[in-house]
Amino acid sequence: VGDLLDKRLVVVMGKGGVGRTTVAAALGLVALRRGRRALVCEVGGQARLAEIGIDLATISVEPESAKLEWLEGQLRSRRLARLLGRNRVFELLTAAAPGLAELVTIGKVWDLAQLGRRSRGANHDVVILDAPATGQGLALLDAPATYVKVARAGPVHSQASRIARFLRDRGTTAILGVALPEEMPVNETLDLEGRLDERGLHLHAVIVNGVYPDRFTAQEANRITDLNGRLPPGARAALATALTEHRRARTQRSQLRRLRRKVDTRVSTLPFLFEPELGPADVQLLSRRLEAAL
Amino acid sequence: VIEQLLARKEVCICAGSGGVGKTTSSAAIALGMAARGRKVAVLTIDPARRLADSLGLPELGNEERRVATDGLRGELWAMMLDAKRTFDDLIEWHAPNERTRDAVLANPVYRELSSAVAGSQEYMAMEKLLELHHEGRYDLLVLDTPPSASAFDFLDAPGKLSAFIDSRSLQLFTAPGRLGLRLFGRGGGVVFSVMRRATGIDLLEDLSEFFRSFGDMSRGFRERAERVQTLLASPRTAFVLVTSPRRRAIGEAMAFHHRLLDAGLPFSGVVVNRVHTVARHATAEGLAGRAGPELARKVADSLLDNRRLADGDHANLEALKRQLGRKPMIEVPELDGEVHDLEGLRRVAGHLFGAGPGDAVVSRA
Numbered sequence: 001v002g003d004l005l006d007k008r009l010v011v012v013m014g015k016g017g018v019g020r021t022t023v024a025a026a027l028g029l030v031a032l033r034r035g036r037r038a039l040v041c042e043v044g045g046q047a048r049l050a051e052i053g054i055d056l057a058t059i060s061v062e063p064e065s066a067k068l069e070w071l072e073g074q075l076r077s078r079r080l081a082r083l084l085g086r087n088r089v090f091e092l093l094t095a096a097a098p099g100l101a102e103l104v105t106i107g108k109v110w111d112l113a114q115l116g117r118r119s120r121g122a123n124h125d126v127v128i129l130d131a132p133a134t135g136q137g138l139a140l141l142d143a144p145a146t147y148v149k150v151a152r153a154g155p156v157h158s159q160a161s162r163i164a165r166f167l168r169d170r171g172t173t174a175i176l177g178v179a180l181p182e183e184m185p186v187n188e189t190l191d192l193e194g195r196l197d198e199r200g201l202h203l204h205a206v207i208v209n210g211v212y213p214d215r216f217t218a219q220e221a222n223r224i225t226d227l228n229g230r231l232p233p234g235a236r237a238a239l240a241t242a243l244t245e246h247r248r249a250r251t252q253r254s255q256l257r258r259l260r261r262k263v264d265t266r267v268s269t270l271p272f273l274f275e276p277e278l279g280p281a282d283v284q285l286l287s288r289r290l291e292a293a294l
Numbered sequence: 295v296i297e298q299l300l301a302r303k304e305v306c307i308c309a310g311s312g313g314v315g316k317t318t319s320s321a322a323i324a325l326g327m328a329a330r331g332r333k334v335a336v337l338t339i340d341p342a343r344r345l346a347d348s349l350g351l352p353e354l355g356n357e358e359r360r361v362a363t364d365g366l367r368g369e370l371w372a373m374m375l376d377a378k379r380t381f382d383d384l385i386e387w388h389a390p391n392e393r394t395r396d397a398v399l400a401n402p403v404y405r406e407l408s409s410a411v412a413g414s415q416e417y418m419a420m421e422k423l424l425e426l427h428h429e430g431r432y433d434l435l436v437l438d439t440p441p442s443a444s445a446f447d448f449l450d451a452p453g454k455l456s457a458f459i460d461s462r463s464l465q466l467f468t469a470p471g472r473l474g475l476r477l478f479g480r481g482g483g484v485v486f487s488v489m490r491r492a493t494g495i496d497l498l499e500d501l502s503e504f505f506r507s508f509g510d511m512s513r514g515f516r517e518r519a520e521r522v523q524t525l526l527a528s529p530r531t532a533f534v535l536v537t538s539p540r541r542r543a544i545g546e547a548m549a550f551h552h553r554l555l556d557a558g559l560p561f562s563g564v565v566v567n568r569v570h571t572v573a574r575h576a577t578a579e580g581l582a583g584r585a586g587p588e589l590a591r592k593v594a595d596s597l598l599d600n601r602r603l604a605d606g607d608h609a610n611l612e613a614l615k616r617q618l619g620r621k622p623m624i625e626v627p628e629l630d631g632e633v634h635d636l637e638g639l640r641r642v643a644g645h646l647f648g649a650g651p652g653d654a655v656v657s658r659a
Binding site: 015016017018051099133135146149150183184187215216220223224227230231232233234235237238239240241242244245247248251274275276277 | 600607
């Protein structure tokens with residue numbers, strides 16, 4: 001984990017619903033315990049970190065304000081930036097210029113991750129980006145390379161090149177995949193690895209969330225099956241619940257094995273917590289498990 | 295229940311936030327309706343080929359493919375939308391001549407715009423839907439909306455994209471110099487020079503080139519956008535919101551529900567996937583005698599843990615039901631095995647459609 005937290009930027013990626021935000025928050029807590037100041041960063045006006053309710057330095061990067069800040073930086077004049085930013089034609093163009101929202105967003109994240117950066121806010125050692133779900137997350141990572149091509153010269157070109165280099169540099173950026181031990185998320189993680197590879201990006205490690213405990217041994221499961229017919233209905237229902245859990249755990253193990261076999265990077269796991277909604281104490285618990293696992 | 299919802303519908307749009315099982319629900323709805331005698335096509339934009347996987351197809355392309363399966367009274371077709379291909383086809387269709395077509399297809403701005411940029415997928419999904427609906431080869435089209443953090447993206451993104459290719463922004467580039475400058479309003483002529491400083495000239499040239507070539511086509515695009523709106527608002531369309539039993543996903547589904555109502559779009563119902571359930575009468579008491587203390591304790595722990603999940607889900611769903619009023623909510627329990635093949639989809643369809651005349655067909659292996 002020390003290795004991971006030595007980077008300037010950790011990008012947490014994965015399919016929708018696999019728990020990226022939880023992992024990003026847990027990783028932020030690990031950093032804190034290690035005496036490193038972490039800034040956990042959300043994009044696109046999400047405020048999920050606040051919902052978790054843990055005490056972490058967080059920032060929500062929103063494309064509109066990122067665009068204004070970027071303009072300020074380019075023009076070196078806040079007044080001019082405001083003027084241009086409010087211009088309707090400019091607004092129309094930039095609102096729809098392909099990938100521009102992504103570029104200014106990742107540009108802001110990149111800026112936050114610089115040591116001598118311009119952005120306002122508390123100082124920190126590492127930025128943890130809670131990226132959007134796979135497709136949009138990749139669009140975010142793609143934007144700089146796209147603009148290197150589209151703007152063949154000029155300040156956008158040179159800044160986009162710097163960001164693209166920063167993202168490809170394994171010394172500064174680590175991409176962390178998050179998955180669940182299920183068929184589709186495993187497929188998508190394998191797919192993500194391939195797609196990162198095509199872009200010259202590297203998947204640092206995969207965190208598999210929500211792994212069921214090995215509560216019952218195979219013998220115990222067999223005994224449950226044997227007992228089933230000879231008990232009152234209430235006890236049979238309890239055994240049915242136990243068996244269902246056991247089967248789910250077993251399916252998960254085989255998916256986890258498949259992921260480990262096929263992915264070309266380290267795979268760590270976090271336990272499934274039997275809680276309908278995760279609270280601050282749960283994320284604390286997961287962060288300790290993450291620290292041990294990484 | 296789903297069957298009644300879709301009885302007179304020609305289009306079913308499955309919307310919801312990421313990771314709630316939209317693709318599975320879409321495929322199961324399509325399968326169930328096909329089992330009940332309808333000719334159904336399910337459309338997905340999933341780059342991860344989830345739909346192809348679960349339908350047992352090696353791959354899906356921009357053309358519909360028939361899913362070979364027993365026990366269907368109707369037909370099931372599936373396709374995976376290729377946003378770039380669809381966009382290219384659209385340009386071919388609208389371009390007044392070959393020169394314009396080639397100029398647009400070769401333009402760097404167009405190339406980026408058409409491939410994998412947020413918004414183009416949603417826009418092209420609507421386009422394909424419109425095209426297939428117009429051709430009228432299917433009784434029902436089921437659309438699995440593109441994966442995104444927020445269900446709103448599906449409604450918002452096409453508007454943003456059409457604003458981009460709308461003629462108002464085109465005028466700026468197609469109008470001769472001085473008129474163009476006047477259009478800038480406050481900020482005046484500095485805007486161009488400032489943008490040049492901020493972005494680099496090449497990008498602007500590509501953009502203006504793009505708009506110039508696109509100019510002739512913008513009307514066709516605007517008309518299609520209006521027809522898409524008409525189709526979405528039609529009483530023959532059903533929006534089905536898909537959610538997990540998690541509080542945040544439900545919150546988003548409800549926000550989307552209000553958004554649909556405000557926009558006058560036909561909201562039909564909610565599907566809640568992967569609901570944890572534990573039989574109410576389940577008890578681990580008195581097990582120790584038969585199972586031994588160790589196993590009895592484990593079973594008791596498991597029951598406690600799973601009941602906590604089930605109770606949480608139940609409370610969330612009760613709250614959802616109250617908010618929905620008379621609109622239907624369909625629960626699909628967390629299934630033992632995973633849903634990644636036709637057999638799994640049949641089981642999901644069994645829950646979605648409940649017991650009914652088509653049920654025997656659906657549950658047949």
